[in-house]
Amino acid sequence: MSTDAAAGPGGRRTLRAPAWKRRRRPLLPQQWRRPxxxxxxxxxxxxLVIAVLAPLxxxxxxxxxxxxxxxxxxxxxxxxxxVLGRDVLSRTLYGSRISLPxxxxxxxxxxxxxSVVGAIxxxxxxxxxxxxxxxxxxxxxFPTIILAMIVAASLGPxxxxxxxxxxxxxxxxxxxxxxxxxxxxxxxxxxxAGRLLGAGTVRSLGRDILPNxxxxxxxxxxxxxxxxxxxxxxLSFLGLGAVPPTPEWGAMVSDGVQQFxxxxxxxxxxxxxxxxxxxxxxxxxxxxxxxxxRTAEAVSEVSV
Amino acid sequence: MSRVGRGQADGLTESxxxxxxxxxxxxxxxxxxxxxxxxGPSEILRGVDLRVPAGEVTGLAGESGSGKTMTGLxxxxxxxAGALVRGTVELRGERMLVPNVLSLRSRELNRVxxxxxxMVFQDPTASLHPMISIGGQLTDHVRHHLGMSKQDAREHAxxxxxxxxxxxxxxxxxxYPHQFxxxxxxxxxxxxxxxxxxxxxxxxxxxxxLDVTVQAGVLRLLRELCDxxxxxxxxxxxxxxxxxxxxxxxxVMHDGAIVxxxxxxxxxxxxxxxxxxxxxxxxxxxxxxxxxxxxxxxxDAR
Amino acid sequence: xxxxLEFDDVAVSYRQAGRADLRAVDGVSLxxxxxxxxxxxxxxxxxxxxxxxxxxxxxxxxxxxxxxxGEPVTRLGRGRRPQRLRRIQMVFQNPYASLNPRRRIGSQIxxxxxxxxxxxxxxxxxLADVGLEPDVARRYPHEFxxxxxxxxxxxxxxxxxxxxxxxxxxxxSLDASLQARIATLMRDIxxxxxxxxxxxxxxxxxxxxxxxxxxxxxxGRIVELGTAEEVxxxxxxxxxxxxxxxxxxxxxxxxxxxx
Numbered sequence: 055m056s057t058d059a060a061a062g063p064g065g066r067r068t069l070r071a072p073a074w075k076r077r078r079r080p081l082l083p084q085q086w087r088r089p090x091x092x093x094x095x096x097x098x099x100x101x102l103v104i105a106v107l108a109p110l111x112x113x114x115x116x117x118x119x120x121x122x123x124x125x126x127x128x129x130x131x132x133x134x135x136x137v138l139g140r141d142v143l144s145r146t147l148y149g150s151r152i153s154l155p156x157x158x159x160x161x162x163x164x165x166x167x168x169s170v171v172g173a174i175x176x177x178x179x180x181x182x183x184x185x186x187x188x189x190x191x192x193x194x195x196f197p198t199i200i201l202a203m204i205v206a207a208s209l210g211p212x213x214x215x216x217x218x219x220x221x222x223x224x225x226x227x228x229x230x231x232x233x234x235x236x237x238x239x240x241x242x243x244x245x246x247a248g249r250l251l252g253a254g255t256v257r258s259l260g261r262d263i264l265p266n267x268x269x270x271x272x273x274x275x276x277x278x279x280x281x282x283x284x285x286x287x288x289l290s291f292l293g294l295g296a297v298p299p300t301p302e303w304g305a306m307v308s309d310g311v312q313q314f315x316x317x318x319x320x321x322x323x324x325x326x327x328x329x330x331x332x333x334x335x336x337x338x339x340x341x342x343x344x345x346x347x348r349t350a351e352a353v354s355e356v357s358v
Numbered sequence: 359m360s361r362v363g364r365g366q367a368d369g370l371t372e373s374x375x376x377x378x379x380x381x382x383x384x385x386x387x388x389x390x391x392x393x394x395x396x397x398g399p400s401e402i403l404r405g406v407d408l409r410v411p412a413g414e415v416t417g418l419a420g421e422s423g424s425g426k427t428m429t430g431l432x433x434x435x436x437x438x439a440g441a442l443v444r445g446t447v448e449l450r451g452e453r454m455l456v457p458n459v460l461s462l463r464s465r466e467l468n469r470v471x472x473x474x475x476x477m478v479f480q481d482p483t484a485s486l487h488p489m490i491s492i493g494g495q496l497t498d499h500v501r502h503h504l505g506m507s508k509q510d511a512r513e514h515a516x517x518x519x520x521x522x523x524x525x526x527x528x529x530x531x532x533x534y535p536h537q538f539x540x541x542x543x544x545x546x547x548x549x550x551x552x553x554x555x556x557x558x559x560x561x562x563x564x565x566x567x568l569d570v571t572v573q574a575g576v577l578r579l580l581r582e583l584c585d586x587x588x589x590x591x592x593x594x595x596x597x598x599x600x601x602x603x604x605x606x607x608x609x610v611m612h613d614g615a616i617v618x619x620x621x622x623x624x625x626x627x628x629x630x631x632x633x634x635x636x637x638x639x640x641x642x643x644x645x646x647x648x649x650x651x652x653x654x655x656x657x658d659a660r
Numbered sequence: 661x662x663x664x665l666e667f668d669d670v671a672v673s674y675r676q677a678g679r680a681d682l683r684a685v686d687g688v689s690l691x692x693x694x695x696x697x698x699x700x701x702x703x704x705x706x707x708x709x710x711x712x713x714x715x716x717x718x719x720x721x722x723x724x725x726x727x728x729x730g731e732p733v734t735r736l737g738r739g740r741r742p743q744r745l746r747r748i749q750m751v752f753q754n755p756y757a758s759l760n761p762r763r764r765i766g767s768q769i770x771x772x773x774x775x776x777x778x779x780x781x782x783x784x785x786x787l788a789d790v791g792l793e794p795d796v797a798r799r800y801p802h803e804f805x806x807x808x809x810x811x812x813x814x815x816x817x818x819x820x821x822x823x824x825x826x827x828x829x830x831x832x833s834l835d836a837s838l839q840a841r842i843a844t845l846m847r848d849i850x851x852x853x854x855x856x857x858x859x860x861x862x863x864x865x866x867x868x869x870x871x872x873x874x875x876x877x878x879x880g881r882i883v884e885l886g887t888a889e890e891v892x893x894x895x896x897x898x899x900x901x902x903x904x905x906x907x908x909x910x911x912x913x914x915x916x917x918x919x
Contacts (some may be wrong), residue, residue: 381762391915403915413828421835421837422806569703570863570903570906570908571703571903572703573906573908573917574905574917574918576910577908577916577917579678581916594837596835596837597908598867598906599836599909600908600909601779601910602909602910602912602914603909603915603917604916605914605915605916606914621700622912623912623913625912626910626911626912627912628906638910640836640840640841641840642837642840642843642865642868642869656821
């Protein structure tokens with residue numbers, strides 16, 4: 055190897071971590087060994103398994119209206135039954151097949167759309183940037199759920215329309231983050247070096263910029279996942295999402311709160327939403343810590 | 359030299375036999391530091407022994423990764439979280455005698471740090487708060503540590519700025535860091551470091567970020583402070599030329615240990631250690647510049 | 661002597677809110693001759709980096725012109741850099757920021773080879789030129805020290821077979837013990853490959869070692885231009901003298917630099 059192998063980083067220490075910090079970024083598996091991350095992953099895997107195996111694990115048909123109405127939790131119906139005599143446990147388990155994939159699609163779609171639009175705004179700047187970011191501001195100016203309601207209401211109640219409505223309101227946050235990341239990455243020396251070697255826009259963005267700024271957006275997406283479930287449930291709760299008798303968690307909670315004395319109707323689907331949201335937040339936190347070199351150091355202290 | 363310092367009341371008592379040695383300054387003995395790495399603990403410092411006497415500039419040279427910065431930080435108890443530090447750092451100042459800084463509890467450590475041991479870093483903008491005026495930063499410090507009144511602290515701050523040759527010190531007090539050049543900021547950072555009349559000053563690459571002409575001024579200032587105030591200065595830098603011009607003795611660090619420590623002339627001209635020799639040989643070989651008649655003109659300009 | 665890169669009364673100004681324009685480069689005329697090493701020295705903020713960026717088309721000129729091979733250097737806009745201008749390459753100051761952290765060394769150097777038509781030297785040869793083993797190509801930037809990364813950045817710039825290589829403070833972020841070594845390396849490769857080198861630095865003592873001629877810049881203007889020996893031993897300009905007097909010398913005598 056070269057003769058200067060003994061040398062560490064350059065003499066200027068303002069920007070770089072000192073030698074003891076300069077270890078390679080720990081691989082993700084070590085980061086996942088934090089208790090919170092483990093809990094998060096276990097819960098998410100649990101729900102994914104449930105979603106796949108719902109027909110096998112659910113004790114009854116979620117749509118069957120053949121039981122005593124509003125029966126409290128019992129050995130036969132662990133989560134009780136609802137107004138129409140449907141088994142709440144089965145409906146909650148089946149609900150994961152609707153809530154999970156839809157919020158996943160929602161998050162992925164808004165991440166992709168927001169990132170691309172934001173990257174374009176950041177890279178091209180000037181007029182393009184102004185136009186895109188003013189549209190984003192326009193969306194930001196309205197309360198999220200209200201704007202989503204307006205869009206969903208004008209499209210008509212259906213789960214797909216709810217997803218579209220939420221897409222409309224959720225892309226700007228990704229666009230904003232991506233824009234600022236691209237804006238700062240654009241001036242990086244390796245990006246300039248690439249351009250001096252003749253890289254065009256697509257190459258420069260796709261090869262030099264995006265791979266290096268993707269991490270924070272990914273973290274944002276995991277943290278946003280819980281939000282997406284809540285928003286979707288919220289729209290369903292307002293009657294703008296899932297149409298009866300679809301067993302969607304938000305819609306179930308909505309139905310449940312109308313039956314004031316039967317707590318089990320709203321509590322169990324609500325609990326399902328809660329666990330998934332918390333789990334994704336834990337995972338998002340862990341991911342953020344793992345990708346941020348400053349916290350990665352502190353994280354390794356508490357890994358189990 | 360009174361031994362009655364605030365230290366005694368707080369349990370910072372002297373070690374037995376402290377009277378025997380009549381030296382002042384800092385003595386580092388067998389300092390080791392290890393951090394937990396990916397594959398087991400890694401030793402950053404492997405037994406550093408160094409004496410930093412008062413009234414002298416002690417240079418600590420070495421390439422990046424040699425542990426020179428970590429030595430400076432560990433002396434102040436500023437090692438990274440989770441690092442294991444062993445050894446002794448004996449501090450013998452005018453007001454305080456501390457047998458081992460490393461064994462102090464955090465409150466006592468805070469008192470030692472900033473009062474008896476001060477630090478100056480490479481980037482002055484990082485050590486000064488951007489939103490607080492220079493006056494605010496200089497007075498907060500002394501009011502906290504020395505319990506001065508606001509008026510006294512202000513006067514003290516003015517005299518500090520005069521001491522480090524910042525032009526128009528009274529006006530400077532009401533200005534903010536971004537209104538100063540890098541060299542002026544480093545001077546202000548030094549003023550802030552010596553505000554409580556410490557006995558030890560640790561300067562970590564204090565001139566590396568500065569232009570040569572500015573660097574020359576800051577180096578002169580460091581030398582002057584060391585001589586006038588009897589400070590024990592530990593100058594950490596990778597630049598042997600800087601070292602050669604201000605340091606009295608030079609310690610060369612390599613791989614977490616000091617490989618050579620001696621008088622600057624001996625270390626630079628007749629290095630005993632192979633590593634030191636390789637460092638010196640890597641310097642650009644240049645005759646002293648400008649043998650021409652410019653010297654006198656320069657003196658006139660001054 | 662024919663000039664590869666010619667600066668003719670070049671000016672670059674920045675607009676400042678509420679103040680007069682900042683004239684970063686203020687009427688610089690300079691010629692980089694074929695195969696020569698020209699050192700450009702000055703303190704921070706003197707405009708030397710702006711001049712370097714302008715030579716690569718990265719800064720819009722507010723006056724004058726820069727000609728490469730007799731034809732003007734156009735500004736690098738959104739589109740791809742014209743083939744012709746890819747023969748001007750740059751080595752940047754910060755070796756930690758000048759390599760894409762997520763791509764292998766080999767493919768980054770390949771980019772350089774693909775930048776121009778013609779027989780670019782193979783990656784292994786380029787790496788050998790800068791004193792690195794061929795297996796470096798398979799690895800990622802984070803596995804290397806600052807000095808090694810700077811060698812890689814030099815190899816990448818050379819892959820495009822440049823006629824003009826610009827080093828924008830390429831040694832400023834390195835350990836003192838490495839600075840002279842990397843500077844000499846750049847000089848040696850440039851002369852071996854017949855590349856003209858514009859070496860920008862604030863460190864006159866290193867520049868003196870490698871440059872044929874030295875230009876001293878201050879406040880956007882060239883205040884002194886001469887052969888390295890002339891400037892070092894018989895500086896004419898007062899600022900150059902001050903600059904020289906401020907350089908600390910490792911003589912072990914404890915001489916404080918003037919300033």
